[in-house]
Amino acid sequence: MAKRMWRISQPPVETEGKRGMFDLAYGTQSEKQKLDLWFPEEGEEPFPLILSIHGGGFIACDKRNGEMIKPMLAGLKKGYAVAGINYRLSDECCFPEQIRDIRRCIRFIRAHAQELRIDPERMVLWGGSAGGYLALMGALCENEELFDTPDDENRKVSARVAGCVAWYPLVDVSSAEQELKINSVLHRFTEGPSTDVSEEYEEALPVLESDEFPFYEAKDGIKPRLLGAYDGTGREKLADAKQYLHPDMPPVFIQHGSRDEIVPVQQSIQFALRAEEICGKGRVSLEIIPEAIHSSVLFETSENIEKVLAFIEKIMHY
Secondary structure, three states: OEEEEOOOOEOOOOOOOOOEEEEOOOOOOOOOEEEEOOOOOOOOOOEEEEEEEEEOOOEEEOEEEEEHHHHHHHHHHOOOOOEEOOOOOOOOOOOOOHHHHHHHHHHHHHOOHHOOEEEEEEHHHHHHHHHHHHHHHHHHHOOEEEEEOOOOOOOOOOOOOOOOEEEOOOOOHHHHHHHHHHHHHHHHHHOOOOOOOOOOOOEOOOOEOOOOOOOOOOOHHHHHHHHHHOOOOOHHHHHHHHHHHOOOOEEEEEEEOOOOOOOOHHHHHHHHHHHHEEEHHOOEEEEEEEOOOOOOOOHHOOOHHHHHHHHHHHHHOO
C-alpha cells in the first residue's frame, strides 16, 4: 500500500499593492476572527462575493495560504469580490464554535455590505476539506439554534447565503473511519495504486499507509480536533452536516475525488443522496473526479475552475 498523500502547502498570497481591505475583524473573541476582502479590477458595485473558507483539519492553515485561496481568486477576473476568512482552530475551541465563526462572519459582511461594497444577496461560500465542511454548515444552518451567537452585535442580521461550493468536504466525522477502512480494501483488491501523481504532493500527516488505522479516531486525529468535549459522548451526530438539510436550503455543488484517502468519497455521496430525498433532484449537484486524491491538482485545472465559476454565475442569476 502507498502512503496517504495531499497537496504541499504553498506560500501565502501577497496583499501589498492589491485592491482590497485586509485583516478586518469580524469578531472580538480571537485574533483569528479576521477576513481579507479582495476587489476585482473591473465590474459594477456592489460586487457579488465568493467567501473562501480554508481547510487544514481544524488545526492548521490560514486564509492566505496559496493552495487555499488561489482557486477562489480566479473569481476576481469574473467581477467577483473574494473574501478569505480565518476562524478559530482546535487549539482555541471545538465544535460548534467553528460554525459560529462562519455565521458571525457572514452576518458581519451582510451588516456592513454597503461600506464593504458587497451585494449581500449574492454571496457564495467555497471551501475544501475542513473548509468544505464549514461551507456546507454555513449554507445549511442559518436558523439553527445550536450555532447562535448571542454575543454578536449583528445577531439579528440574516446569515443566509446564495449557494455553496464544497470540495472533498467532511460531512459526518462519526462514519469517516469505517468508510476509509472499506475504501482501503477496495483499492487494494480492485483498483491498484492511484494514477493521480504530482510533484506538488507530499505525505499527509500523520504519515501512515492508506490501510493503517486509526486515522480519524486516533488521539490526535480529526475527530477529536473537531469535536473536543463532544467526542465520545454520543452527541457527535450534532456535527453531521446531513442533519441540517432542509427543503429551503441554497444550491450546493460538491466535487470529490474517487481516490481520496483523507476524506472518503462516501461522505459526499451520502450527503447528495440524502439531499435528493429532502429537496428533490438538482439542489445538490455532485461530481466525482476519477482517480483524484485529497486536495488534488485536478480540482484546480483551468477547465474545472471555469466549471465551478459557471455554477456560481448560474445561482447568482447572471
